[in-house]
Amino acid sequence: MPIVKANAYGHGMDIVCGALDQTPAFGVASINEALELRNLGFKQPILLLEGTFDSDEIELASENNFWLMVENHRQKDHILKAKLKQPIRIWLGLDSGMHRLGFDPPETHEVYQHLLNSGKIDSLTVLATHFACANDLSNEMTTRQIECFDKTVRGIESATGHILGQSLANSAAIMGWEKALRDWQRPGYMLYGNSPFYGKQTSTLLRPVMTLKSEIISLRTIEAGETVGYDAIWKAERKSTIATISIGYGDGYPRRAKNGTPVIIKQQRCPLVGRVSMDMITADVTDCDCAQLGDPVILWGPELPVNEVAGYCETNGYELLSGISTRIPRVGIN
Ligand SMILES: *Cc1c(COP(=O)(O)O)cnc(C)c1O
Secondary structure, eight states: OOBOHHHHHTTOHHHHHHHTTTSSOEEESSHHHHHHHHHTTOOSOEEETTOOSSTHHHHHHHHTTEEEEEOSHHHHHHHHHOOOSSOBOEEEEBOSSOOSSSBOHHHHHHHHHHHHHHTOBOSOOEEEOOOSSTTOTTOTHHHHHHHHHHHHHHHHHHHHOOOOEEEOOOHHHHHHOGGGOOSBOOOOGGGGTOOOSTTOSOOTTOOOOOOEEEEEEEEEEEOTTOEESGGGOEEOSSSEEEEEESOOGGGTOOTTOOTTOEEEETTEEEEBOSOOOSSOEEEEOTTSTTOOTTOEEEEEBTTBOHHHHHHTTTSOHHHHHHTOOTTSOOOOOO
């Protein structure tokens, strides 16, 4: 199940889901995202990863063939009270240790039984959980979460005689924790070609999908001792050529990108200098052979992993990708 929340991790839901049209279902975070996918013409079931936020969403979800995560008693009660034309498909969220969403292991059986007895859910319930640390292959928490999941699913199945579907794995678990592979996998970040592991810029199995590109809109030479940009935080130590590039935090390029963050011009890495503005950044192209006005500039992409850029911005690539604003046109290639 491709996870396409947050505008497909910033890539554009229409383009991404068009490329993944053969998949049996999509996963999104909110009902608005799911409705957007329906408006774009996609017919698959769509799982709401956080379930519904209010009771009025249940009937809308049912009419649109959305599947619901059920993560707490409020969501369960909304389903029990809903007037449904047909039973709805649910994924029951188990809190196996992340402590963000989901039912405690001991109560999960009872919740499931209650929903089953109500006749509001169909017979293909999936038990799902989410990992806190699967991106760290040396962290034993993942093994403990899998054990908790297995114990819970065995308990429910022996008590009810029903077989549940199973879903545990995000990208990192798909790539690194074989025991987590079950009926449904939920890849997000890896789907877009990026390594989900800490300290890994890239994976030989994956190729980044997104190239974030702009161009040089101004070029000038400044003397040693002169400064560049707001707050004058960067001072030239030598006579320097400065390229102004048309992208800024208004586009989702992070304002906290440090001086030295690489950008690529004519296949060469050049360092960001000065503050990121709303609409522009500046780079030192003194050592970049013959940079010219209008030259394309790559902010990240296959040649410059977003994970590496994120390392200069005290964040992860997920935040950078999902933060790309609507001002940037998405162009689908291949
Ligand atoms: C976002 C999300 C995923 C995808 O995680 P990645 O690390 O991007 O693969 C999977 N499952 C749930 C419940 C999520 O919210």
